[in-house]
Amino acid sequence: MQGLHGSNKNGKIKAPFSILRENLEELSLEAVIVPAMGTGEPGECGAALFKAAGAKHVISASPDSASRNGTGAEKEKALQESYRVAFKSAGELGCKTLGLPFPAWESYGIPKETELKVLENEIRNFLLEHPVQVVLAVKEKKLPLVSGKLFDGIQNFIESNAEQEEDSEDIPYSDSGPVNFGAVPVRGKPIRNRREYSLAPKRFLCEEPAECDAEIDGTLPEADGIQDFIDSAGGKLNFQNTLQYLIAERKLDNATVYKKAFIDKKFFSKIISKRDYVPKKHTVMALGLALELEIRQYEDFLASAGYAFMPSSKFDLIIKYCVLNKIYNIISIDLILDSYGLPCFSPE
Secondary structure, three states: OOOEEOEOOOOOEOOOEEEEOOOHHHOOOOEEEEEOOOOOOOOHHHHOOOHHHOOOEEEEEOOOHHHHOOOHHHHHHHHHHHHHHHHHHHHHHOOOEEEEEEOOOHHHOOOHHHHHHHHHHHHHHHHHHOOOEEEEEEOOOOOOOOOHHHHHHHHHHHHHHOOOOOOOOOOOOEOOEOOOOOOEEOOOOOOOOHHHHHHOOHHHEEOOHHHHHOOOOOOOOOOOHHHHHHHHOOOOOOHHHHHHHHHHHOOOOHHHHHHHOOOOHHHHHHHHHOOOOOOOHHHHHHHHHHOOOOHHHHHHHHHHOOOOOOOOOHHHHHHHHHHHOOOOOHHHHHHHHHHOOOOOOOOO
16 A cells, blocks of 8 residues: 555554555544644544544544643643643543544644654654554655754765665674674775675674774684673573663663564564574664664674664665664654655564
8 A cells, every 4th residue: 555654555554653645545543633723623634634534533632722822832832732631532442543644733833843743752652551553644745754954964874874785685694693784804895785795704804994903813802792791691692682681781671672662562572582583674673772772782782683784775774873863762763764755663
C-alpha cells in the first residue's frame, strides 16, 4: 500500500507508529483524535478526513480558549494537555488502532511545528504504556515533517559520509571478530565496502590509523568497553551478553528497554533467552536507541550482532546522525525517515 510506512501490502498496520499520506480509505481504525476548539464537538479537520476509515470512536482534543490566545509556550502547553487527556481516553477505550490528522491546528492559530513537537512526545509516551498502533495521517503528500535546519544538517551529513556501492548487503562478522567499515588494516587503507572487507587480512585489523602506526609484530591493541567485558567473560562476541550488560550498566529494567524500542515483550524475551539468536538489523538499531548509547558504544553494540553502519545506506547514515546528535526518540527518527521517503522503524 503506497503512502503508509509500517504496513504490509494489504494495508494492515504492523508497526506501532506509521505515517500515512494517501489511501486512508483502505484503513480500518478503531479510534481517531481530532480538534474540537472548546465546543466539545469534533472540528471539520479530521472528522471528514477519517470518515471513510470507519472509526468507531471519535475523541476530541480541546485546548482551553484562554491558552489558545496566549503566547507560543502557552499554546504548546495547552495543546500538550489536551492531547494527554485525549490519549488517556483512547487508552481507556482499549482501542488497538488510533489515527491522528496532521496538521490539524493551523486554522486555530497553532503552528504545525508546535503541533508536531507535541505529537512526537505524546505519541511516544502513549505507546510506552499501551500496545496500540498509531497512524499519523498527513494531509499533504510532500509536507516535510522536520524543520529545514534539521533536514539541511542531515543532508550535509549524508553527502559528506555516503558512498555509492553496488553491493550494500549487511555483512556478517567472521569468527575472527567484528570489523567495522572504516577500520584500518595494518599498513593499509580504510575499509569502505564489501569487497575490501572480504579481501582484508582480519587478524591485522585495528580501529584507528594511529593504532596501526604503532603496530610492529601484528598484535592488536587491547579492546575496551563492551569488547573488554565480553573477553573477560571468556566467551566469543555475543549479542545477548552485550545487551544484558548494557541494560545493567544503565540500571534499567527490561520493560523500559523493549517499550522504548517498540518491541513486543514476548519477542524481547526470545532475544534475551535464546542463546546466539540474532534479530534483524532494524531491531538491533531500535534497541541501541532505547539504550541511548554514545556513538562508539552504539557501533560496538551493532558489531556484537554482526552489523555495522553501511556508508551506502541512507537509512544507516540517518540513524548514525541521530545517535551522534543524541536523537533517541524513535517517533522523532521516524519523522526524519519519512522526510527522506524511507520506511519507519518496524522491528521484528
